Amino acid sequence: DVSESNLIALKALLAVREEVKDWITLQIVAFPQDGIYSRPENELLLEKALDLGVDAVGGIPHYELTREDGVKSVHRIFELAQKYNCLIDIHCDEIDDDQSRFLEVVAACAIRTEIGDKVTASHTTAFASYNNAYALKLMGFLKRSNINFIANPLINITLQGRSDTYPKRRGVTRVKELWQQGLNVSLGHDCVQDPWYSLGTGDLLDVAHMAVHVCQMTGISEIEACYNMITWNGAKTLSLSEQYGIEIDQTANFIILDAQDRFNAIRKRATVQYVFSKGQLLVETEPEKTIFHATS
Numbered sequence: 001d002v003s004e005s006n007l008i009a010l011k012a013l014l015a016v017r018e019e020v021k022d023w024i025t026l027q028i029v030a031f032p033q034d035g036i037y038s039r040p041e042n043e044l045l046l047e048k049a050l051d052l053g054v055d056a057v058g059g060i061p062h063y064e065l066t067r068e069d070g071v072k073s074v075h076r077i078f079e080l081a082q083k084y085n086c087l088i089d090i091h092c093d094e095i096d097d098d099q100s101r102f103l104e105v106v107a108a109c110a111i112r113t114e115i116g117d118k119v120t121a122s123h124t125t126a127f128a129s130y131n132n133a134y135a136l137k138l139m140g141f142l143k144r145s146n147i148n149f150i151a152n153p154l155i156n157i158t159l160q161g162r163s164d165t166y167p168k169r170r171g172v173t174r175v176k177e178l179w180q181q182g183l184n185v186s187l188g189h190d191c192v193q194d195p196w197y198s199l200g201t202g203d204l205l206d207v208a209h210m211a212v213h214v215c216q217m218t219g220i221s222e223i224e225a226c227y228n229m230i231t232w233n234g235a236k237t238l239s240l241s242e243q244y245g246i247e248i249d250q251t252a253n254f255i256i257l258d259a260q261d262r263f264n265a266i267r268k269r270a271t272v273q274y275v276f277s278k279g280q281l282l283v284e285t286e287p288e289k290t291i292f293h294a295t296s
Contacts, residue, residue: 031058093126116146
């Protein structure tokens with residue numbers, strides 16, 4: 001959150017990014033938790049954060065004071081991203097309100113600026129509440145925009161639908177439909193252990209496992225797609241595709257799972273047995289061992 005006047009948290013994260021750069025790629029988003037225009041100083045603090053060298057500019061248009069401020073904030077985010085040549089990651093329509101429609105503004109800006117591949121719409125949970133006629137129209141714009149999506153099944157299924165009695169919404173964006181339309185969908189945690197969600201482990205296999213269930217993607221090809229959403233698709237969202245994968249001359253950053261295939265990696269939420277960074281083994285974890293004792 002870059003709404004704090006001294007940017008203490010941001011400066012700490014920048015220091016951490018520098019300290020861990022030899023073994024982990026840490027991307028930092030300048031994110032105004034309460035909106036860009038909710039307080040007079042927030043816009044200045046956001047740009048100051050960009051001057052300090054963050055990797056992406058963020059926003060939360062549905063938290064702005066008015067619809068007009070929300071639209072204005074999206075346009076400002078795109079202006080700043082072009083000025084500082086950085087990525088965009090917007091907390092977009094993370095609400096059950098079917099009238100929260102800032103995703104269309106993000107798509108329009110991406111189409112007009114032609115920087116959609118550097119733009120991510122995170123959460124977009126209101127998309128699950130849109131009427132189908134509007135959702136179908138919007139889907140066409142999204143395909144033109146070439147933006148990325150991040151769904152966060154663990155936190156979305158936890159937070160959304162809380163104002164419902166019954167039927168109660170799942171509150172996860174239209175992951176399957178976006179995937180079927182060829183859009184780049186990735187999966188994330190959003191939070192691991194914080195006031196919003198305290199049960200996270202940081203393991204993306206947990207996220208994929210939840211996505212398979214809550215997005216009703218239980219077919220073999222759909223489970224494969226969920227695996228891609230925590231690997232290849234995520235790399236594309238982070239603009240790291242060219243550095244990703246196991247190939248000759250590629251940076252040797254990879255993990256080895258205790259599983260024979262993708263299906264069982266998700267089904268069993270397999271142990272991450274080895275973690276390599278730049279060819280160096282960083283972490284090794286012994287898989288659990290079960291011993292059966294005869295009863296007769």
